[in-house]
Amino acid sequence: MNRILFFLCCLATLTASAGDWRQFRGPQGAGVSDEAGMPTVLDAKRSVAWKIPLPGRGLSSPIIVGNRIFVTSSSGARQDRLHVVCFNAEDGTKRWERQFWATGRTTCHEKISVAAPTPASDGERIFAVFSSSDLICLDLDGNLLWLRGLMRDYPNASNSLGLSSSPVVAEGTLVAQVETDGEAFVVGIDVGTGINRWKIERPKRVNWTSPLLLRGSNGKQIVALQSAGGVSAIDPASGKVIWNYSEGADTIPSSALRGDTLFVPSHGITALQITADGHPPKQLWRAAQLRPATASPLVLGERIFTLNDAGVLTCGDTANGNRLWQIRLKGPFSATPLAAGKHLYFVNEKGLVQVVDPSKAEGEIVSELDLGESIIGTPSIGSGAIYFRSDGHLWKITKS
Numbered sequence: 209m210n211r212i213l214f215f216l217c218c219l220a221t222l223t224a225s226a227g228d229w230r231q232f233r234g235p236q237g238a239g240v241s242d243e244a245g246m247p248t249v250l251d252a253k254r255s256v257a258w259k260i261p262l263p264g265r266g267l268s269s270p271i272i273v274g275n276r277i278f279v280t281s282s283s284g285a286r287q288d289r290l291h292v293v294c295f296n297a298e299d300g301t302k303r304w305e306r307q308f309w310a311t312g313r314t315t316c317h318e319k320i321s322v323a324a325p326t327p328a329s330d331g332e333r334i335f336a337v338f339s340s341s342d343l344i345c346l347d348l349d350g351n352l353l354w355l356r357g358l359m360r361d362y363p364n365a366s367n368s369l370g371l372s373s374s375p376v377v378a379e380g381t382l383v384a385q386v387e388t389d390g391e392a393f394v395v396g397i398d399v400g401t402g403i404n405r406w407k408i409e410r411p412k413r414v415n416w417t418s419p420l421l422l423r424g425s426n427g428k429q430i431v432a433l434q435s436a437g438g439v440s441a442i443d444p445a446s447g448k449v450i451w452n453y454s455e456g457a458d459t460i461p462s463s464a465l466r467g468d469t470l471f472v473p474s475h476g477i478t479a480l481q482i483t484a485d486g487h488p489p490k491q492l493w494r495a496a497q498l499r500p501a502t503a504s505p506l507v508l509g510e511r512i513f514t515l516n517d518a519g520v521l522t523c524g525d526t527a528n529g530n531r532l533w534q535i536r537l538k539g540p541f542s543a544t545p546l547a548a549g550k551h552l553y554f555v556n557e558k559g560l561v562q563v564v565d566p567s568k569a570e571g572e573i574v575s576e577l578d579l580g581e582s583i584i585g586t587p588s589i590g591s592g593a594i595y596f597r598s599d600g601h602l603w604k605i606t607k608s
Contacts, residue, residue, distance in 0.1 A: 227274075227590065227591075228271075228272050228273050228274065228329075228331070228590060229241075229270075229271055229272040229588045229589055229590040230271055230272070230273060230328060230329040230330070230331065230377075231271065231326065231327075231328040231329070231374065231375075231376055231377070232269055232325075232326035232328075232374035232418050232586065233269075233462075233504070233544060233546075233586065234546075234588065234589065234590075236420075236421055236465055237376070237418070237420045237421060237462070237464075237465065238464060238465060238466070238506075238507070239464070239504070239506050239544060239545065239546045239547060239586075240506070240507070240508060240546070240547045240548075241546065241547070241548040241589040241590070242548075243548055243589060243590070243592060244549065245592060245607055246548035246549055246551070246589065246592075246594065246607065247593075247594070247605055247606055247607040247608065248549075248551050248563055248565075248574060248575060248607075249563075249574070249575050249608070250561060250563060250575045250576065250577035250605065250608075251577070251608050252577060252578070254608030255577060255605050255606065255607075255608045256603060256604070256605060257300075257593060257604040257605070257606045258299060258300035258603075258604050259300075259601050259602070259603050259604075260295065260300040260302075260601060260602050261600060261601055262279060262281050262291075262293070262597065262598075262599070262600060262601060262602055263281050263283055263291045263293065263305065264281035264282050264283030264284075264287070264289065264291055264321075264323065264599075265281060265282055265283070265287065265321035265322075265323060265599040266279070266280055266281040266282060266321050266323030266324070266585065266597065266599065267320055267321060267323070267324050267372075267542075267584040267585035267597075267599075268280045268323050268324060268325055268326045268327065268374075268585055268597075269326040269374075269585055269586045269587065269588045269597070270587075270588045270595045270597055270602065271326065271327055271328065271329055271334075271588065272297065272588060272589075272590030272591060272595070273329050273331060273334075273348060275296060275297045275298060275591060276294050276295070276296070276297065276303065276348060277294070277295040277296075277297050277591075277595060277602070278292065278293070278294050278295075278327060278329070278334050278336075279292075279293050279295070279597060279602055280292055280293075280323040280325075280326075280327055280336050280338065281293065281321075281323045282310075282314070282321050282322035282323040282338065286314050287310075287314045287316070287321060287322040287323075288309060288310040288314045288322075288340070289307060289308075289309065289310070290307065290308045290309070290310055290322070290323070290336075290338050290340070290342060290344070291305060291306070291307055291323070292305070292306045292308075292327070292334065292336045292344060292346060292350070293305045293306075294348075294350060295602070297590070297591040297593070297604070298591075300602070300604060303349075303350070304349065304350035305350075306344075306346060306350050306352070308342065308344060308355070310322065310338065310340040310342055311340065311342055311357035311359065311360055312340035312341045312342055312357055312358070312359025312360065312366065313340060313341075313359060313366040314339070314340050315366075315368055315370070316339050316368075316369060316370025316371075317368075317369045317370055319584065320339075320369075320370050320372065320584065321339070321370075321599070322338050322339040322340055322370065323338055323339075324338075324339050324370055324371065324372035325337045325338065325339065325371065325372055325373060325374045325375070325418075326374040326418075326585075326586075327374075327375075328374065328375045328376055328377050328382070329377070330377045330380075330399055332347065332348065333345055333346065333347055333348070333353060333399060334346045334347075334348065335375055335377070335382050335399070337374070337375055337384060339370040339371040339372065340359060341357065341358035341359035341362075341365055341366070341371065341386060342355070342356070342357055342358070342359075343355070343356040343357075343358055343375075343382075343384065343397070343402075345399070345402060353402070354401065354402030355402070356397070356402055358384070358386060358395070362386070362391055362393065363391075364388070364390035364391035365386045365388055365390065365391040365392075365393070366388060366390065367388045367389060367390070367414050369414070371386065371388070371416070372416045373385040373386065373387070373415070373416060373417060373418050373419070374418040374419075375418075375419065376418070376419045376420070376421055376431060377399060378421055378429040378430075378431050378444035379428065379429050379444045379445050380398070380399055380400075380445075381396045381397065381398065381399065381405055381444040381445060382396070382397040382398075382399050383395075383396055383397075383419050383431050383442075383444055384397065385410075385415070385417070385418065385419050385433060387410050387411075387412075387413065387414065387415035387435060388412070388413075388414055388415075389412055389413060389414055390412065391412065392409065392410040392411055392412045392413065392415070393407055393408060393409055393410055394407070394408050394410055394419075394433055394442070394447070395407045395408075396444060396445075396446075396447050405445070405446075405447070406446055406447035407447070408442070408447045408449075410433075410435060411435060411436065411437050413435065413436045413459070414459065415434075415435045415436065415459045416459060416460050417434040417435065417457075417458070417459060417460065417461070417462040417463075418462050419431045419432065419433055420432040420434070420462065420463055420465060420470075421465075422441060422465065422470070422482055423468075423482075423484060424441070424443075424450065424484060424486070429444060430442065430443060430444065430450055431444050432463060432465075432470065434457050434458075434459075434462060434463050434472065434473075435457065435459065436456065436457065436459050437454060437456065437457070438452065438453045438454040438455055438456055438457050438472075438474065439452070439453040439457055439463065439470070439472055439474075439480075440452050440453075441482075450486050451486060451487065451488040451489065452488065453472065453474075453478075453480060453488065453489060455474060455475070455478070456474055456475070457472050457473055457474040458473035458474070458500070460501075460502050461473045461500040461501070461502060461503060461504040461505065461544075462504045463504075463505075464504060464505045464506060464507045464512070465507075466507040466526065468481060468482045468483070468484075469481055469482070469492065469526065470482055470489065471505050471507060471512055471526075473499070473500050473504070473505065474494075475494050475496060476494060476495045476496035476497060476498050476499040476529075477494070477495050477498040477499065477500070477505060477512065477514065477524070477529065478491060478493075478494045479491070479492040479493050479494070479526070479529060480492065493528055493529040494529065495524060495529030495530070495531070497522065497524075497531045498512065498514050498522055498524045498529060498531065499514065499516065500514040500515060500516065501515060501516050501517040501541070502515075502517075502541065502542050503515045503541050503542065503543060503544045503545060504544040506544065506545050506546070506547055506552065507526060508547040508550075508552070508566065510525065510526050510527065511523050511524065511525065511526060511532070511566060512524045512525075512526050512529075513545065513552060513566065515537070515539075515541050515545070515554075517540070518536070518539065519536055519537045519538065519539025519540060519541060519556070520534050520535070520536050520537075521534065521535050521536070521537050521554075521564065521571065522534050523566060523571060533569070533570045533571055534571075535564075535570060535571045535572075535573070537554055537556070537562055537564075537573070538556055538560055538562065539556050539557070540556060540557050541554065541555075541556050541557065542557055542584045542585075543555050543556075543557075543583060543584060543585055543586045543587065544586045546586070546587055546588075546589055546594070548589055548594075550565065550566070550567050551563055551564065551565055551566075551574070552564040552565075552566055553587065553594060555579075555583050555587060555596060556583075557582055557583065557584060558578075558582060558583075559578060559579035559580055559581045559582060559583045559596075559598065560576060560577070560578050560579070561576065561577040561578075561579060561596070561605070562575075562576050563575040563576070577605070579596060579598070579603060581598035581599070581600055581601060582598060582599065583596055583597070583598050585597055592606060592607075593605060593606045594606075
């Protein structure tokens with residue numbers, strides 16, 4: 209398969225799920241929406257379509273399937289009450305809520321919560337995973353299909369700061385990455401039965417990155433796993449390792465994909481050209497000046513964007529990694545930015561949303577909206593709106 213055909217396969221996957229936002233950072237885990245008419249001039253009175261309370265803490269992203277919004281939360285003094293809630297996208301009314309007791313360890317850093325990983329969906333089921341390593345499968349109407357307590361199966365798979373890796377669905381397999389100092393593995397679970405298809409051991413080191421979907425040979429999906437050692441691509445059906453990039457990578461910000469190029473938080477940013485024949489990727493360039501902090505990199509068109517600890521947004525050229533410009537945003541940031549149309553959307557930890565037009569010569573902040581609550585989780589885009597969540601509320605932001 210040549211490079212053009214490989215890119216078209218990737219594009220087809222993105223287009224097929226354009227109406228939904230079924231996983232962390234949406235289609236292909238890119239954080240980029242092709243929906244038109246997204247709001248760019250934000251106003252507290254006219255832009256907020258609705259704001260609804262949530263039953264507990266959480267920094268997982270909402271996911272969107274059709275006209276339904278799904279959110280996870282955790283409540284109680286020990287955050288051992290797990291919530292999965294479904295809302296109507298149109299008016300925010302609650303369709304249903306399911307609650308479960310955590311079976312695993314709920315200790316985590318005070319800044320985050322047990323509802324840190326973003327759920328995933330295959331369009332028929334919701335897979336909600338929590339830092340307690342409880343994995344709950346529901347249908348779209350909230351009926352329980354199966355439940356796994358991964359920490360009961362693998363007791364050492366926990367740490368004192370909490371887990372936040374978000375699963376992905378590929379080729380009928382739910383891929384969940386659980387990596388700690390005590391035990392580290394990736395498991396492939398049959399979406400219909402909840403039974404392991406495979407389990408592979410990983411280096412024992414704490415890791416908060418999330419799997420990413422790529423395209424392999426014959427148009428089949430493969431899964432990229434990032435950790436301190438680098439990036440491995442695996443076959444989701446068998447767990448077989450297809451290729452390795454072993455020059456190290458960050459353990460907080462996840463990689464970003466555009467076409468057949470994977471942008472890895474490694475020695476700054478390292479751009480890898482992915483082939484469809486199973487051969488190891490080719491390094492295109494490496495740029496130390498593009499190093500991200502907590503937020504994952506975002507690629508829009510021919511530009512890559514990263515945020516550092518000081519809230520400085522850096523724009524780089526995807527062709528060579530050269531830095532093009534920098535602007536300082538009002539931080540600090542934990543949430544990864546999103547893109548829709550030609551605009552970028554950022555929300556800082558204080559709940560201030562900032563809209564940036566990167567087409568300007570040096571980038572320009574064109575609008576701001578203060579939601580007034582701490583927001584750590586990454587927002588989502590779908591149903592003609594942007595959805596933000598705090599520990600207490602879920603907002604729908606639309607064009608005024």
